[in-house]
Amino acid sequence: xxxxxxxxxxxxxxxxxxxxxxxxxxxxxxxxxxxxxxxxxxxxxxxxxxxxxxxxxxxxxxxxxxxxxxxxxxxxxxxxxxxxxxxxxxxxxxxxxxxxxxxxxxxxxxxxxxxxxxxxxxxxxxxxxxxxxxxxxxxxxxxxxxxxxxxxxxxxxxxxxxxxxxxxxxxxxxxxxxxxxxxxxxxxxxxxxxxxxxxxxxxxxxxxxxxxxxxxxxxxxxxxxxxxxxxxxxxxxxxxxxxxxx
Amino acid sequence: xxxxxxxxxxxxxxxxxxxxxxxxxxxxxxxxxxxxxxxxxxxxxxxxxxxxxxxxxxxxxxxxxxxxxxxxxxxxxxxxxxxxxxxxxxxxxxxxxxxxxxxxxxxxxxxxxxxxxxxxxxxxxxxxxxxxxxxxxxxxxxxxxxxxxxxxxxxxxxxxxxxxxxxxxxxxxxxxxxxxxxxxxxxxxxxxxxxxxxxxxxxxxxxxxxxxxxxxxxxxxxxxxxxxxxxxxxxxxxxxxxxxxx
DNA sequence: CGCCCGATTGACAGTTGTCAAGGAGCGTGG
DNA sequence: CCACGCTCCTTGACAACTGTCAATCGGGCG
Numbered sequence: 001x002x003x004x005x006x007x008x009x010x011x012x013x014x015x016x017x018x019x020x021x022x023x024x025x026x027x028x029x030x031x032x033x034x035x036x037x038x039x040x041x042x043x044x045x046x047x048x049x050x051x052x053x054x055x056x057x058x059x060x061x062x063x064x065x066x067x068x069x070x071x072x073x074x075x076x077x078x079x080x081x082x083x084x085x086x087x088x089x090x091x092x093x094x095x096x097x098x099x100x101x102x103x104x105x106x107x108x109x110x111x112x113x114x115x116x117x118x119x120x121x122x123x124x125x126x127x128x129x130x131x132x133x134x135x136x137x138x139x140x141x142x143x144x145x146x147x148x149x150x151x152x153x154x155x156x157x158x159x160x161x162x163x164x165x166x167x168x169x170x171x172x173x174x175x176x177x178x179x180x181x182x183x184x185x186x187x188x189x190x191x192x193x194x195x196x197x198x199x200x201x202x203x204x205x206x207x208x209x210x211x212x213x214x215x216x217x218x219x220x221x222x223x224x225x226x227x228x229x230x231x232x233x234x235x236x237x238x239x240x241x242x243x244x245x246x
Numbered sequence: 247x248x249x250x251x252x253x254x255x256x257x258x259x260x261x262x263x264x265x266x267x268x269x270x271x272x273x274x275x276x277x278x279x280x281x282x283x284x285x286x287x288x289x290x291x292x293x294x295x296x297x298x299x300x301x302x303x304x305x306x307x308x309x310x311x312x313x314x315x316x317x318x319x320x321x322x323x324x325x326x327x328x329x330x331x332x333x334x335x336x337x338x339x340x341x342x343x344x345x346x347x348x349x350x351x352x353x354x355x356x357x358x359x360x361x362x363x364x365x366x367x368x369x370x371x372x373x374x375x376x377x378x379x380x381x382x383x384x385x386x387x388x389x390x391x392x393x394x395x396x397x398x399x400x401x402x403x404x405x406x407x408x409x410x411x412x413x414x415x416x417x418x419x420x421x422x423x424x425x426x427x428x429x430x431x432x433x434x435x436x437x438x439x440x441x442x443x444x445x446x447x448x449x450x451x452x453x454x455x456x457x458x459x460x461x462x463x464x465x466x467x468x469x470x471x472x473x474x475x476x477x478x479x480x481x482x483x484x485x486x487x488x489x490x491x492x
Numbered sequence: 493c494g495c496c497c498g499a500t501t502g503a504c505a506g507t508t509g510t511c512a513a514g515g516a517g518c519g520t521g522g
Numbered sequence: 523c524c525a526c527g528c529t530c531c532t533t534g535a536c537a538a539c540t541g542t543c544a545a546t547c548g549g550g551c552g
């Protein structure tokens with residue numbers, strides 16, 4: 001599926017070209033990026049980096065999904081970031097990874113060697129500007145997430161997560177999806193629990209409850225059908241229009 | 247206290263000059279900033295902006311403390327940001343405030359008209375670079391905060407907040423504070439509850455519990471004494487060294 | 493076929509929220 | 523100067539939600 005990217009190796013043909021950190025680059029800037037880039041592939045479940053590890057690259061997610069998470073000594077884990085295609089991984093100026101990064105599906109990264117990338121940021125404005133924009137978006141997303149973690153009930157948390165994923169799917173396909181929606185959960189129950197600050201049992205119970213109340217329907221464990229999207233939004237606890245970013 | 251700033255009106259004499267968004271500016275860039283800046287003062291408890299409001303400025307906090315928060319329809323409120331002196335308020339490219347901003351002490355802002363500030367970001371690199379750095383720091387802080395909200399117990403939450411505040415105080419005074427620490431809580435119990443995703447009753451009970459266990463001592467309601475800082479850190483649930491940013 | 497992993501469900505316990513009463517500090521006004 | 527009212531905080535009793543522990547289910551794969 002992502003093999004095309006490897007073959008092409010050409011930014012112009014890149015599927016995330018218009019959304020990634022390189023989105024605003026001029027042709028000469030792209031050339032400089034091409035010089036320092038290389039692709040890496042990770043299989044589902046594989047750890048990409050561990051928090052505290054040396055990290056001598058930054059990267060764009062080309063395909064697949066990865067998570068950022070923090071663990072406490074006793075094993076409690078909180079996901080703090082969900083990386084989708086076009087999202088940026090790593091921080092210029094930081095040598096060690098701050099979080100654990102895990103592939104939750106097969107993942108292809110477009111990596112840039114850190115040092116040259118940092119120089120590039122200093123000297124060309126378009127990468128830095130785009131990175132600022134993306135970081136501000138991530139910060140907004142983190143703040144929505146904080147509301148979910150701090151103040152929502154388990155049921156509202158699950159509904160919120162479903163709504164977020166449904167919106168992203170819709171955004172990717174550029175389809176408004178009429179009224180209903182149908183999407184695939186990219187996360188296991190455990191990943192959902194780590195995302196929402198719950199246990200897997202509570203996640204499972206609340207999904208069953210939403211199913212029982214006909215807010216959602218399931219096909220298998222992963223495919224979700226939402227007959228009335230507004231009904232789902234009402235369950236998130238957000239106001240009518242919903243301000244969920246991302 | 248902040249009156250000096252108003253009198254001077256001179257960036258060179260500004261107390262946050264070296265940490266704010268203007269930290270890396272060259273003299274000519276500072277001049278351009280001076281042209282579009284103006285000071286505003288808010289009293290403790292006053293709302294600075296409401297989420298959704300038109301906002302035609304961005305700003306640096308010169309003195310005092312302000313909070314960013316989101317409210318749900320039914321009144322549940324989650325704080326999503328705590329603005330201290332030198333922190334940045336607002337987002338270039340955004341017309342409407344995304345969050346409620348409230349002064350929790352008397353606050354002085356150094357405001358920049360939004361449009362000219364956005365132009366400045368496009369044309370001069372140093373403001374944008376510094377803003378990127380600050381935004382990345384905020385994102386890290388938000389992610390630490392997410393771990394607190396999602397996975398820590400009420401007791402750990404309170405201990406974490408105390409540790410964060412104590413560290414900030416120490417950073418401001420550039421003092422290492424030997425082993426013990428002594429600081430003033432800048433937040434009401436309600437603000438602490440909104441910060442931590444708790445109720446004021448739980449906040450109050452856990453503070454009492456930490457007091458009873460001699461982890462902290464109180465002078466009045468706001469002044470906190472920490473006889474053994476490592477003991478407090480142990481209560482946060484973080485590993486030995488603790489990775490708390492900010 | 494049997495194993496394994498992820499998911500579901502049940503019973504119960506524990507933490508935190510809710511509701512309610514009362515205390516402490518502080519400014520105002522008699 | 524004291525009383526009053528106000529706000530913020532504390533504490534108690536109880537309820538509710540979510541976590542814990544355990545058993546079971548179901549699909550995929552060797």
